[in-house]
Amino acid sequence: MDKKKYERPVILKQQSGLMNKFGSATSTQPMTDIEGVPVAELAAAYGSPLFVLSEKKMRDTQQQCQRIFRSRYPKVQFAWSYKTNYMNAVCSIFHSEGSWAEVVSEFEFDRARHLGVRGEHIIFNGPAKSAAALEKAVRAHSKIHIDHFDELYELIEITTSLGLKADVAIRVNVDVGIYPKWDRFGFNYENGEAREALKRIAASKTLRIVGLHMHIGTYIMSTEPFRVAVSKLVALANWLKQQLAIDLDYIDVGGGLPSHNTLKGQYLQADETLPALEQFADAITAPLFELESHGDAMPTLILESGRALVDGAGYLISTVLAVKRLSDGKRAYVIDAGINLLFTSLWYKHKMVPAQPTGVMREQANIYGPLCMNIDCIQEDASVPALKKGDRVVLMNVGAYTMTQWMQFITFRPAIVLITADGSPHVIRKAESLEYVMSLEEIPPSLRSLSA
Amino acid sequence: MSSTQISTSLAVSENGFLFLPTTGETFTVNETGRFILRRLQEGREQQEIISSLIDEFDVEPVDAQRDVLDFIGQLRQYHLTDTQ
Numbered sequence: 001m002d003k004k005k006y007e008r009p010v011i012l013k014q015q016s017g018l019m020n021k022f023g024s025a026t027s028t029q030p031m032t033d034i035e036g037v038p039v040a041e042l043a044a045a046y047g048s049p050l051f052v053l054s055e056k057k058m059r060d061t062q063q064q065c066q067r068i069f070r071s072r073y074p075k076v077q078f079a080w081s082y083k084t085n086y087m088n089a090v091c092s093i094f095h096s097e098g099s100w101a102e103v104v105s106e107f108e109f110d111r112a113r114h115l116g117v118r119g120e121h122i123i124f125n126g127p128a129k130s131a132a133a134l135e136k137a138v139r140a141h142s143k144i145h146i147d148h149f150d151e152l153y154e155l156i157e158i159t160t161s162l163g164l165k166a167d168v169a170i171r172v173n174v175d176v177g178i179y180p181k182w183d184r185f186g187f188n189y190e191n192g193e194a195r196e197a198l199k200r201i202a203a204s205k206t207l208r209i210v211g212l213h214m215h216i217g218t219y220i221m222s223t224e225p226f227r228v229a230v231s232k233l234v235a236l237a238n239w240l241k242q243q244l245a246i247d248l249d250y251i252d253v254g255g256g257l258p259s260h261n262t263l264k265g266q267y268l269q270a271d272e273t274l275p276a277l278e279q280f281a282d283a284i285t286a287p288l289f290e291l292e293s294h295g296d297a298m299p300t301l302i303l304e305s306g307r308a309l310v311d312g313a314g315y316l317i318s319t320v321l322a323v324k325r326l327s328d329g330k331r332a333y334v335i336d337a338g339i340n341l342l343f344t345s346l347w348y349k350h351k352m353v354p355a356q357p358t359g360v361m362r363e364q365a366n367i368y369g370p371l372c373m374n375i376d377c378i379q380e381d382a383s384v385p386a387l388k389k390g391d392r393v394v395l396m397n398v399g400a401y402t403m404t405q406w407m408q409f410i411t412f413r414p415a416i417v418l419i420t421a422d423g424s425p426h427v428i429r430k431a432e433s434l435e436y437v438m439s440l441e442e443i444p445p446s447l448r449s450l451s452a
Numbered sequence: 453m454s455s456t457q458i459s460t461s462l463a464v465s466e467n468g469f470l471f472l473p474t475t476g477e478t479f480t481v482n483e484t485g486r487f488i489l490r491r492l493q494e495g496r497e498q499q500e501i502i503s504s505l506i507d508e509f510d511v512e513p514v515d516a517q518r519d520v521l522d523f524i525g526q527l528r529q530y531h532l533t534d535t536q
């Protein structure tokens with residue numbers, strides 16, 4: 001006789017009358033495959049943990065964003081925010097969709113050049129550009145977004161001594177009512193600093209003002225801050241036109257659009273509370289029609305969206321290493337992916353889905369990573385069906401700021417696999433090995449015998 | 453091997469709904485949990501419960517052993533066992 005299907009015994013206390021503080025019911029549908037490739041096969045072939053990216057998801061999302069913005073404003077250019085995910089394969093996908101490169105360091109600048117991005121299609125942001133990096137950017141005719149006066153003067157010096165001109169914008173910080181204020185980057189709008197900087201640039205012989213730039217923050221949860229900020233940039237552009245007779249090539253509104261992740265402390269799922277992309281696009285584009293005449297040409301709207309484009313295309317396959325109970329009886333799991341790989345779990349409740357069928361009962365459980373460190377907690381009070389040692393799980397929406405912010409700490413960084421548009425998996429970054437990690441180390445001669 | 457005393461007042465319905473009249477608390481329990489609970493209420497020994505679980509369900513002996521102990525831990529956590 002066939003035996004009954006087994007599910008780990010679970011008893012749950014009913015919390016009647018209380019709002020379910022763990023948010024809306026989530027489906028217990030397992031995620032058995034990613035873009036048609038079985039999770040079990042991926043883990044068997046490439047190991048666990050394993051980052052998996054979907055080319056199709058990236059392209060679909062980028063194309064959808066382009067449609068939404070282009071149907072509202074005639075000239076739109078995306079610039080891929082390298083720091084969000086600068087794996088070569090990922091950048092190549094966004095560049096092939098027409099995106100420029102948005103970089104914030106010489107390292108990222110060099111990566112973009114290595115991939116063959118044309119110099120004038122690189123936007124160079126950031127508060128810490130070295131003289132060498134600035135010189136490279138000037139020679140490549142990249143668009144340099146000046147962050148502060150010291151950089152402005154240094155750039156004048158560099159261009160003067162090279163006898164070259166540079167296309168520049170300034171980063172402008174504006175008060176949009178978000179706390180904490182993001183006023184540490186760029187020149188302030190309200191106190192007149194931005195206008196002073198623009199006057200200084202206009203007076204220089206080597207710098208040409210081609211744009212205005214802002215980036216008001218990341219994971220902005222409402223549309224109003226964008227409307228306010230873009231309105232202020234437009235007012236500044238109109239002032240430039242009136243006072244200095246300068247027509248801009250572009251207005252760069254930065255990134256900041258949210259992804260589908262739910263933030264810690266949010267009870268409802270992100271998708272239930274966040275405005276739609278169309279609403280963000282309305283808020284960003286509407287104020288642009290207040291721009292005073294720019295001859296025939298309207299300035300291009302540049303977007304440096306990062307997480308909104310790639311988060312949903314990233315998955316992290318992980319394996320349950322242990323099922324535990326804490327001293328108060330609470331369920332806890334140890335999985336093989338930790339905070340070393342998911343820095344983002346400090347502020348996100350990454351959705352975790354089993355990769356094989358489970359029972360329908362859900363327990364509240366803490367999900368710990370494998371590090372022998374108290375900070376290594378992926379999520380507290382996650383609502384998960386009963387899992388057992390060896391089960392695979394998939395952490396969702398992990399494409400942004402993970403593969404760039406991960407740490408080689410205690411253990412290796414795993415492989416990254418891209419499922420290409422034809423549905424086949426390709427390793428785009430190998431798993432680290434001991435030789436790779438130690439290849440940069442040296443032991444001074446006096447210590448060598450000790451290690452024998 | 454030990455047996456675990458379940459609170460005598462605990463009422464278990466056929467569909468896995470539990471009620472503890474002394475505190476007014478209610479619980480839900482899944483099929484395997486109900487299977488174990490019923491046998492604990494009958495005063496069965498742990499080892500005997502593990503064996504019948506293995507007979508009835510598609511489960512490896514080590515998993516059954518571990519899960520029964522874990523389940524009793526859950527009952528204790530909710531004060532559903534009588535402490536001697």
Ligand SMILES: Cc1ncc(COP(=O)(O)O)c(C=O)c1O
Pocket residue numbers: 081084102125126215217218219254255256257304305306307308400
């Ligand atoms: C200047 C700049 N542009 C774009 C981005 C991308 O932001 P997001 O991922 O929020 O779209 C960032 C990220 O912080 C940034 O600093």
